[in-house]
Amino acid sequence: MKATYLEPAVGQYLLAHTARPDELLDALALETRELMGERANMQIAPDQGRFLTMIAQISAARNAVEVGTFTGYSSVCLARGLAPGGRLTCFDASEEWTAVARRYWEKAGVADRVELRLGPAEARLRELTGGPPVDLAFIDADKPGYPVYYEILMSVLAPGGVILVDNTLWSGRVAHPNERDETTQVMREFNDLVMADPRSTSIMLPMADGLTMIRKH
Ligand SMILES: C[S@@+](CC[C@H](N)C(=O)[O-])C[C@H]1O[C@@H](n2cnc3c(N)ncnc32)[C@H](O)[C@@H]1O
Numbered sequence: 001m002k003a004t005y006l007e008p009a010v011g012q013y014l015l016a017h018t019a020r021p022d023e024l025l026d027a028l029a030l031e032t033r034e035l036m037g038e039r040a041n042m043q044i045a046p047d048q049g050r051f052l053t054m055i056a057q058i059s060a061a062r063n064a065v066e067v068g069t070f071t072g073y074s075s076v077c078l079a080r081g082l083a084p085g086g087r088l089t090c091f092d093a094s095e096e097w098t099a100v101a102r103r104y105w106e107k108a109g110v111a112d113r114v115e116l117r118l119g120p121a122e123a124r125l126r127e128l129t130g131g132p133p134v135d136l137a138f139i140d141a142d143k144p145g146y147p148v149y150y151e152i153l154m155s156v157l158a159p160g161g162v163i164l165v166d167n168t169l170w171s172g173r174v175a176h177p178n179e180r181d182e183t184t185q186v187m188r189e190f191n192d193l194v195m196a197d198p199r200s201t202s203i204m205l206p207m208a209d210g211l212t213m214i215r216k217h
Pocket residue numbers: 042043044067068069070071072073074075091092093094097119120121122140141142145
């Protein structure tokens with residue numbers, strides 16, 4: 001349970017009234033825990049998964065992008081919400097972790113609409129330039145990369161397109177001036193950059209570890 005900004009009982013209640021048990025996603029979460037141990041915490045939370053599917057549906061996304069796929073939880077949720085004929089392009093550096101994702105795309109019946117581009121995300125994201133505009137993007141990878149991923153995605157995003165960004169509250173540390181570790185500073189700078197960007201409007205949601213939703217004008 002990652003509803004870190006709510007009293008635990010309220011967080012449990014919220015989750016129980018958000019994401020119904022989902023056999024496939026639950027199996028993926030379990031397998032990831034068994035294979036990866038503590039690293040499984042990198043996976044998004046079930047309420048975020050539900051949110052990603054709904055945003056993909058509401059935005060009628062046809063061309064979606066994910067930066068940071070890991071074992072596939074968020075990509076399955078995004079792919080399930082795509083409009084008919086929609087595509088999801090996933091970017092990740094790990095062949096090993098995304099091998100699990102590939103298996104779950106098959107199981108979920110979405111493999112035909114998902115493309116994986118392996119390698120350093122910055123270089124591979126630049127390949128989107130000149131292609132069809134992106135309607136929806138989800139950033140959940142290395143934190144120092146966030147500003148450049150945001151910039152590249154803004155340059156290819158359709159007007160009205162949406163970028164969702166995970167971990168923007170960074171366990172709440174961004175709000176405490178005494179917290180000065182490198183990643184906290186990086187996240188603070190990223191949040192400030194988004195807030196000051198005249199090309200977009202954003203809202204920071206206290207979901208899981210903080211999820212920022214950005215809409216390009
Ligand atoms: C937090 S996990 C993503 C979790 C995933 N969204 C989920 O729901 O399971 C971050 C992922 O970003 C990938 N990553 C980190 N740095 C990267 C980089 N520079 N280029 C591409 N992928 C990167 C890692 O391999 C990892 O799979």
